[in-house]
Amino acid sequence: MSDDIGNLISQCALKNRAAFTQLYSLTSAKLFGVVLRILNNRAEAEDALQEIYVKIWNNADKFAVNQYSPMSWLVVVARNHAIDVIRARKPIAVDIDDAFDVSDDSKTPEQEAINTSEGKRIDRCLQELDEQKALAVRGAYVEGYSYDELAERFSVPINTMRTWLRRSLISLRECLEQ
Amino acid sequence: MSSQVTIDEKDEMLAAEYALGTLPHGERVSLEKRIVTEADLRSRVAWWNSQFVTLADEVEPVEAPASVLRKLESRLFTSTSTEAGWWRSLGFWRGLSVASLAGLIVVGGLYANNVISPPQRDGGNVFVAQMSGENSDLRLVAYYDDSAKKLRLKRTAGEAAENRDFELWIIAGTQDPVSLGVLPTDAIYEVDVPEELQAAMSSEAVLAITDEPDGGSATGKPTGALLAAGPVQQI
Numbered sequence: 001m002s003d004d005i006g007n008l009i010s011q012c013a014l015k016n017r018a019a020f021t022q023l024y025s026l027t028s029a030k031l032f033g034v035v036l037r038i039l040n041n042r043a044e045a046e047d048a049l050q051e052i053y054v055k056i057w058n059n060a061d062k063f064a065v066n067q068y069s070p071m072s073w074l075v076v077v078a079r080n081h082a083i084d085v086i087r088a089r090k091p092i093a094v095d096i097d098d099a100f101d102v103s104d105d106s107k108t109p110e111q112e113a114i115n116t117s118e119g120k121r122i123d124r125c126l127q128e129l130d131e132q133k134a135l136a137v138r139g140a141y142v143e144g145y146s147y148d149e150l151a152e153r154f155s156v157p158i159n160t161m162r163t164w165l166r167r168s169l170i171s172l173r174e175c176l177e178q
Numbered sequence: 179m180s181s182q183v184t185i186d187e188k189d190e191m192l193a194a195e196y197a198l199g200t201l202p203h204g205e206r207v208s209l210e211k212r213i214v215t216e217a218d219l220r221s222r223v224a225w226w227n228s229q230f231v232t233l234a235d236e237v238e239p240v241e242a243p244a245s246v247l248r249k250l251e252s253r254l255f256t257s258t259s260t261e262a263g264w265w266r267s268l269g270f271w272r273g274l275s276v277a278s279l280a281g282l283i284v285v286g287g288l289y290a291n292n293v294i295s296p297p298q299r300d301g302g303n304v305f306v307a308q309m310s311g312e313n314s315d316l317r318l319v320a321y322y323d324d325s326a327k328k329l330r331l332k333r334t335a336g337e338a339a340e341n342r343d344f345e346l347w348i349i350a351g352t353q354d355p356v357s358l359g360v361l362p363t364d365a366i367y368e369v370d371v372p373e374e375l376q377a378a379m380s381s382e383a384v385l386a387i388t389d390e391p392d393g394g395s396a397t398g399k400p401t402g403a404l405l406a407a408g409p410v411q412q413i
Contacts, residue, residue, distance in 0.1 A: 017255055024247055029239035032246075037237050038199075046246050053250050068224075072231045079234065083199040087206050120232045140200045141233045147200055162200075169194040176229050 005070035012060035020057055027071070028053070031078040038082040038144030048085055052078045086144050125175035133168040140165070183218045183225075193219060197226030264404050265349050265386070302326065306413055307385045309406035316344070316387060316406045322371065322379050329358065329379070331367045336405070338363075338389070345390040347400060350378035355386060360394040383410040 005026060011019030031052060036045040055077055063073055126134040132154060139145045139153070151161040185193070195201045196209050213220045264270050302325025309318045316336030322329045331346070338344050338361075346369070347355035356378070358369055371379055388395070389402035 017251075020254070021247070021251070024250070028242050028246070030237075032242040033237045033240040034234050036240050046243065049242055049246050050250055050253070053246075054254065057254055068228055068231070072228065075231050075234050076227045079199070079231075084206070087199075087201070087203040120235075122229055122232055137198065138233060140198045141230050142237060144199055147202065150200070165198075165200060166191050166195070169191065169198070172229075173190075173194070 005074070006063075009056070009060050009063045009070055009073070012057055013063070020053075023056070024053060027074055030071070031074060034075055034078050035082040037142060038079070038086055044085065045082075048082055049078075052081050055081065083144055087146065121176060122172075125172050128175055129168050129171060133164060136161070136165055137168055137172070183221045185218050185222055189219055190222060193222040194226045197223055197230055264400075265355055265384075270404070270407070304413055305379060305410045307408045307410045309385055309387055309408040311387075311404060311406040314389075314403075314405040318387065318406060320385055320408075320410075322410070324376065324379065327371050327373075327376055329369045329371050331361070331369070333361070333365045333367075341392050342402075343390050343392055343394055344387050344405070345394045345400070345402075347386045347388065348375060348378055349384040349386060350375075351382050353378075355400055357394065357398065358385075360390070361387070379410060384408065385410060 005023065008019045008023040008026070012023060028049065032045060032049050035048045035052070036042065039045045039048060056074065059077075063070070068076060126137060129137070136145075136150050136154060140150060145153070147158050147161050147165075150165070151158040154161065154164075156164070184190075192201065192205070192209055196206060196213075201209060209219075213223055302323045305322045305324070307320045309320065310316070314336060317334045318331055319334065320329055320331045344361040346358040346361055348358055349355045356375060358371070358375070361367060384407055386400070386407035387405045388400040389405055390400070391402070395401045
């Protein structure tokens, strides 16, 4: 399946229309699921899906030189677009870019890496975070939550939320790079 | 792999937040601009993306409505049909045959209401056309007296956009459209029909208006959207 998708993307780079239609039929349900989850609005998700496949068609030649698996590349393209749409839709009123310096107080995780043989690396590394922080990272990725929404859900001020999340990202990176 | 690339910690956090999707709109837009030109930043974003992407595995697929693929195919694959020309598409001709009877009735009504003057019969044959389209509010009526060799046009609705022009075309049978020039802003306008096109102004011809760059199509063929069209009919 993964090879098939890779081949179909390469065929799209050569402007093979039949390959595009086949790629769409194999992958659109997954991408629509991803986009719908973030946008939470069918009409917007349908428009977004259309734009995403236009990007895929136009940028298929760039796939060969990137480092993702074929399906991952499609999901990244789809998710990026959906996030662009939702961030533009809900511009936040408060400027929260007050230069947090989190690098100084980043702490090394004291837990040992939980070395389960199953599960993906990101899942294992998320398990090393506090449950709440892991939930915030998942919510941001899967649901497309903004800092405002996360702050509201976890009942913390928005700046605290961003500091939290940045610290979580630093811990995650340490785990992921091991 | 790009994980060996190091960038300063502030940018590293922006790359991670960008991939996660939490960057607020303004910061996201400015980072996107930097990603285009800064290879190290780009590869850190790609690294974070590749780490996060498996989180999407838990998302259930949802079947998209068939209309999305239909729209995509017509949007992506119509470039060839544009090259082939809308004037060769079946849909265009079907639309015209429906419009033609309505056109005659409307033109008759316009005479009755003195919107356009009734044609002066100098013993010549008189032809009329009413041009309209689904995708614009542009409406024109035209009449042609083959003894005067003049096509008289009246625009009843619609104006060209700024820096754009309306261009008038005649399509005779299965021939490619031939330009009759750019319409001036005047609502009523007369154009001399060149000798080689006079024969074309028969009941078989179609008049059409397209949206074109200032001064008209540079290629000699319609390049912009078809705004209005109507068959020429003898009365």
